[in-house]
Amino acid sequence: MGRAPCCDKANVKRGPWSPEEDATLKSYLEAHGTGGNWIALPKKAGLRRCGKSCRLRWLNYLRPDIKHGGFTEDEDNIICNLYNEIGSRWSVIASQLPGRTDNDVKNYWNTKLKKKWLAGKVNGANNSSYNTMSTSNAPALLGFASNHTSGSPNLDMYHRGFSVSGINTFTAAECQVIYDRATTANVPNSAYYPYTGFDHIKSNEIEVSSKVSTSSISNSSSISSSSSSLAMDGKPSLLTCNKGTLDEAAAMMDFGFGFPFDAVNNGIWFQERAQDNSLNCGSYISSSDLNYIC
DNA sequence: AAGCTGCTCAACCGCATGATC
DNA sequence: GGATCATGCGGTTGAGCAGCT
Numbered sequence: 537m538g539r540a541p542c543c544d545k546a547n548v549k550r551g552p553w554s555p556e557e558d559a560t561l562k563s564y565l566e567a568h569g570t571g572g573n574w575i576a577l578p579k580k581a582g583l584r585r586c587g588k589s590c591r592l593r594w595l596n597y598l599r600p601d602i603k604h605g606g607f608t609e610d611e612d613n614i615i616c617n618l619y620n621e622i623g624s625r626w627s628v629i630a631s632q633l634p635g636r637t638d639n640d641v642k643n644y645w646n647t648k649l650k651k652k653w654l655a656g657k658v659n660g661a662n663n664s665s666y667n668t669m670s671t672s673n674a675p676a677l678l679g680f681a682s683n684h685t686s687g688s689p690n691l692d693m694y695h696r697g698f699s700v701s702g703i704n705t706f707t708a709a710e711c712q713v714i715y716d717r718a719t720t721a722n723v724p725n726s727a728y729y730p731y732t733g734f735d736h737i738k739s740n741e742i743e744v745s746s747k748v749s750t751s752s753i754s755n756s757s758s759i760s761s762s763s764s765s766l767a768m769d770g771k772p773s774l775l776t777c778n779k780g781t782l783d784e785a786a787a788m789m790d791f792g793f794g795f796p797f798d799a800v801n802n803g804i805w806f807q808e809r810a811q812d813n814s815l816n817c818g819s820y821i822s823s824s825d826l827n828y829i830c
Numbered sequence: 831a832a833g834c835t836g837c838t839c840a841a842c843c844g845c846a847t848g849a850t851c
Numbered sequence: 852g853g854a855t856c857a858t859g860c861g862g863t864t865g866a867g868c869a870g871c872t
Contacts, residue, residue, distance in 0.1 A: 552840070552866080575857065591858080592841065627860060638860075643839050 549584045553593055557583060561590055562598050596637045603635025607644055615641060616653050 553561075564581035571577065575587035583590065596602070607615075611633055618629045626638035626645075633641065 550842075573857075586842090588843095588858085589841075595859095596840075624861065639840075642861075647838060 547584065548578075548586045548589070550586075550589070553585075553597075557585065558593070558598060561585075561593060565594060565598075592639075596639045601635055602637065607636075607649070611636070612649060612652070615645060615649060619645065619653075 549557075560581055560583055564577070568580070570591075571580070573587075574591040577583075577587055578585045578590050581590075585593075614632055615629055618625075618632060622628060624642070624645075626642040630636050630638040630641045
């Protein structure tokens with residue numbers, strides 16, 4: 537049995553939206569909101585449009601916080617950095633650019649920025665320009681927090697976490713601290729940890745924290761064991777972890793951690809490695825989320 | 831002026847995922 | 852646990868436009 541269509545295709549208008557339709561949709565949404573049901577919305581609003589079309593029109597064009605106009609150099613850099621790390625996950629990239637939509641970013645990348653990037657005219661990271669971490673100015677202890685408490689779990693993982701703006705150094709011992717802080721141990725204030733599913737992770741189940749104990753992440757050596765490895769040669773470090781249950785791993789990733797853990801640039805990059813060994817998602821922790829360094 | 835070409839970007843499509851029953 | 856439905860996402864399309872010949 538095939539999938540039921542989301543609307544009666546024969547009786548809905550398609551193609552560009554007229555100013556009248558825009559006004560109708562906008563005034564309806566401003567007065568009533570979506571009502572939690574985009575499919576039923578066009579009928580209620582008096583529009584002969586598919587609900588999906590209404591949703592797209594609102595999200596990509598009519599929303600009041602949409603930023604129209606050209607992209608700034610800073611935005612270019614952010615897009616290039618993130619594309620380099622996570623690929624074409626446009627909604628994730630757009631979430632880092634206030635006022636920009638995934639469609640905007642995708643179109644901009646495909647038509648302009650990609651060429652610019654390939655020509656080396658963007659400052660953002662490309663495939664050969666990861667920064668390694670220096671060994672100075674290291675934080676002794678890292679904690680993290682997030683005020684992001686709503687939204688789908690899949691998106692949450694991109695929004696949570698911590699950052700080390702201005703501090704781009706981590707020794708392995710500090711990584712130990714970081715990962716310890718990812719457990720319930722050493723949490724100075726439970727209010728920093730709104731994600732309740734985090735509680736059941738035990739520090740001794742994060743094997744990487746016990747394997748990386750003396751060497752600096754910033755050097756070019758590698759550390760390996762049967763269950764974890766660390767290597768940096770101008771590329772991001774990779775800390776793999778194969779302990780813990782899937783639920784624990786999922787909980788970790790929901791909190792901004794991924795496997796393996798990549799540390800790049802001025803922050804820490806967490807990225808998931810899929811079963812086929814491809815890197816398929818990640819989280820770049822931003823400075824606004826960092827609450828505690830001492 | 832007409833025709834062609836390439837570019838832009840709004841919109842659509844199909845699939846994946848999550849929620850609900 | 853499976854079926855159904857709504858939503859979100861990334862890939863793709865195509866209308867409209869500008870520039871060129």
